[in-house]
Amino acid sequence: RRTDDQNMDLGLESSLWVGNKRYRAVLTGWHFKWTEVDKKNRDKKTVLVPVAEVAGVEEGRVEILPQKSVEDTDKDFTVFYVKRSSGGGSYGLLWRLGRIQFSCASRVLRDQWTKHLRAALKTHSPLRPHRLLVFINPFGGKKKGRQIYHSLVAPLFELAGISSHVIVTERANQARDHLLKKDLTGFDGVVCVGGDGMFSELLHGLIGRTQQEAGLCENDPAVALQPCPLHIGIIPAGSTDCVCFATVGVVDPVTSALHIIIGDSQPLDVCSVHDVSAQVRYSVSLLGYGFYGDVLAESEKHRWMGPLRYDYSGAVVYLSNRSYSGIVQYLPADPLLSSPRDKTRCLAGCSVCSRSTERLFPHSSDSGSLYSSHFSQFSTDSEGEWVSVEGRFRCVSLTCMSSSCARSPLGLSPSAHLADGTGDLILVWDTHPLGFLKFLYRHTSTQDQFDLPFVEVHRVKAVRFSVPSGREEQEYEEIGGFSSEIDEGQRECVDTVSRNGSQQHLAQRAMTSERKAATPFLCGLCCKKSPSVSVWNCDGEILPFTKIVCK
Numbered sequence: 001r002r003t004d005d006q007n008m009d010l011g012l013e014s015s016l017w018v019g020n021k022r023y024r025a026v027l028t029g030w031h032f033k034w035t036e037v038d039k040k041n042r043d044k045k046t047v048l049v050p051v052a053e054v055a056g057v058e059e060g061r062v063e064i065l066p067q068k069s070v071e072d073t074d075k076d077f078t079v080f081y082v083k084r085s086s087g088g089g090s091y092g093l094l095w096r097l098g099r100i101q102f103s104c105a106s107r108v109l110r111d112q113w114t115k116h117l118r119a120a121l122k123t124h125s126p127l128r129p130h131r132l133l134v135f136i137n138p139f140g141g142k143k144k145g146r147q148i149y150h151s152l153v154a155p156l157f158e159l160a161g162i163s164s165h166v167i168v169t170e171r172a173n174q175a176r177d178h179l180l181k182k183d184l185t186g187f188d189g190v191v192c193v194g195g196d197g198m199f200s201e202l203l204h205g206l207i208g209r210t211q212q213e214a215g216l217c218e219n220d221p222a223v224a225l226q227p228c229p230l231h232i233g234i235i236p237a238g239s240t241d242c243v244c245f246a247t248v249g250v251v252d253p254v255t256s257a258l259h260i261i262i263g264d265s266q267p268l269d270v271c272s273v274h275d276v277s278a279q280v281r282y283s284v285s286l287l288g289y290g291f292y293g294d295v296l297a298e299s300e301k302h303r304w305m306g307p308l309r310y311d312y313s314g315a316v317v318y319l320s321n322r323s324y325s326g327i328v329q330y331l332p333a334d335p336l337l338s339s340p341r342d343k344t345r346c347l348a349g350c351s352v353c354s355r356s357t358e359r360l361f362p363h364s365s366d367s368g369s370l371y372s373s374h375f376s377q378f379s380t381d382s383e384g385e386w387v388s389v390e391g392r393f394r395c396v397s398l399t400c401m402s403s404s405c406a407r408s409p410l411g412l413s414p415s416a417h418l419a420d421g422t423g424d425l426i427l428v429w430d431t432h433p434l435g436f437l438k439f440l441y442r443h444t445s446t447q448d449q450f451d452l453p454f455v456e457v458h459r460v461k462a463v464r465f466s467v468p469s470g471r472e473e474q475e476y477e478e479i480g481g482f483s484s485e486i487d488e489g490q491r492e493c494v495d496t497v498s499r500n501g502s503q504q505h506l507a508q509r510a511m512t513s514e515r516k517a518a519t520p521f522l523c524g525l526c527c528k529k530s531p532s533v534s535v536w537n538c539d540g541e542i543l544p545f546t547k548i549v550c551k
């Protein structure tokens with residue numbers, strides 16, 4: 001890194017006026033600051049803005065939002081920058097467009113300021129995008145995607161000198177297909193205006209395109225995937241917007257637009273989900289079987305309700321009181337490095353994530369080989385020991401990030417990291433309805449949802465899931481409250497660790513007294529037929545297969 005002294009060629013210092021107040025403005029390369037000076041030449045308040053957070057510099061007195069207006073005066077210039085707002089209890093995560101209009105003593109000085117500021121921007125913000133491909137889903141969330149983009153985002157992109165090619169989608173998967181097939185030359189990034197489903201389309205399109213160009217078959221679980229050269233920007237306009245919330249910290253189109261403008265980026269863990277034979281799917285937030293799969297399947301019938309469909313379907317599925325048999329195998333991550341029960345939160349500059357590259361790819365020097373060495377560890381099962389559990393579950397969830405969203409401000413796994421190469425596997429064993437309600441309710445508060453006797457959480461590198469043989473074909477089974485069949489299921493639950501191919505029995509799970517006490521209550525709720533197999537919810541999309549291998 002160069003120091004400020006070495007950057008004095010970009011520096012500038014002079015008096016400037018804002019209205020009738022005099023300021024001393026200083027540009028040092030990395031920073032632009034202005035200090036009000038009183039009549040006795042004493043310094044008052046200083047505002048310091050990193051050059052990397054300057055969104056744009058305009059000649060004249062300019063306003064952008066809510067509408068653009070320009071007063072073309074030849075001694076004035078306007079600087080737009082990222083201003084952290086404490087609104088909504090988000091402690092500076094909410095960003096607004098700050099604006100200051102300066103007057104100079106002469107036009108020459110004004111031109112010097114605009115020239116120096118723009119040069120500093122080029123030098124100190126080299127990762128800013130110049131050309132973006134924007135996909136708008138006009139039907140996501142509350143169907144406001146187009147309005148959000150045109151009124152809040154496009155003016156900011158224009159200010160920042162970004163040219164955008166906008167496509168309003170006319171069908172599902174259009175954005176994915178475009179990324180897979182069309183010419184992407186000249187674009188520095190892609191943007192989705194929509195929800196998690198739209199993000200997922202772009203993710204699949206970009207990963208697929210990158211593998212195609214590298215001549216790789218992404219459906220082959222043994223293939224080492226190539227990293228994607230393009231970044232994805234998310235303008236939230238969906239129902240859950242979990243990827244946006246968990247990465248940016250707030251769901252706010254202006255904040256997201258500003259992150260895109262200044263070239264911010266956040267690496268993300270992506271989980272590949274393979275069927276036995278069919279196409280691979282990718283997940284970054286929730287891969288969920290049981291409750292979350294059922295909620296999604298139910299909610300698809302009520303899309304017309306908009307974001308409310310999840311609340312309605314959540315209640316319907318909760319009342320149907322289902323649990324499912326399953327065999328879960330997982331490869332634990334190194335417990336010395338982090339744990340899903342620690343109290344860390346993964347934010348920008350997270351120490352676990354900043355060391356993750358080194359840890360995951362210890363012998364590599366460039367990103368191409370980094371990825372190869374990462375995935376080669378999964379092609380052989382030599383690293384670590386697979387743990388196997390079998391029984392009846394309310395839900396089995398795998399999340400690569402916290403998956404926080406407005407419904408669940410701390411998320412499915414509050415201390416999950418965004419880019420540490422691991423996911424958190426949450427096993428919720430069958431329990432009585434009130435116990436499960438307690439588990440769900442804790443997602444909405446700061447209470448630990450893992451501190452319950454029927455919940456387990458494991459930080460993992462890979463997971464396999466299947467249903468016990470015979471179950472796939474069996475479409476319905478009689479549940480009849482906590483019937484003898486469920487007790488049977490409980491007795492089935494065994495934890496095993498496979499060591500050198502041999503299965504070592506660890507524990508027999510017993511039905512807790514809490515569960516037994518709830519049995520009569522349950523009978524009233526669920527004496528009806530229920531499917532024996534659930535579906536997988538993969539970031540809000542239903543997977544057409546049950547048996548999966550994830551890494």
Ligand SMILES: Nc1ncnc2c1ncn2[C@@H]1O[C@H](COP(=O)(O)OP(=O)(O)OP(=O)(O)O)[C@@H](O)[C@H]1O
Binds near residue numbers: 140142198
């Ligand atoms: N023009 C379109 N018509 C119909 N469906 C579309 C169109 N464009 C995109 N889609 C699909 O709509 C689905 C849902 O979109 P999106 O994720 O934007 O909103 P959402 O489901 O309301 O929000 P969230 O995913 O955050 O819950 C996506 O899976 C996407 O493939």
Ligand SMILES: CCCCCCCCCCCCC/C=C/[C@@H](O)[C@H](CO)NC(=O)CCCCC
Binds near residue numbers: 411538
């Ligand atoms: C008594 C109060 C009970 C309240 C229960 C709240 C539980 C909330 C947990 C929320 C977890 C969201 C995980 C994110 C998943 C997204 O990838 C996915 C796509 O947008 N959303 C859903 O599948 C939508 C899934 C919605 C589930 C409700």
Ligand SMILES: [Ca+2]
Binds near residue numbers: 399417421422
């Ligand atoms: Ca992770």
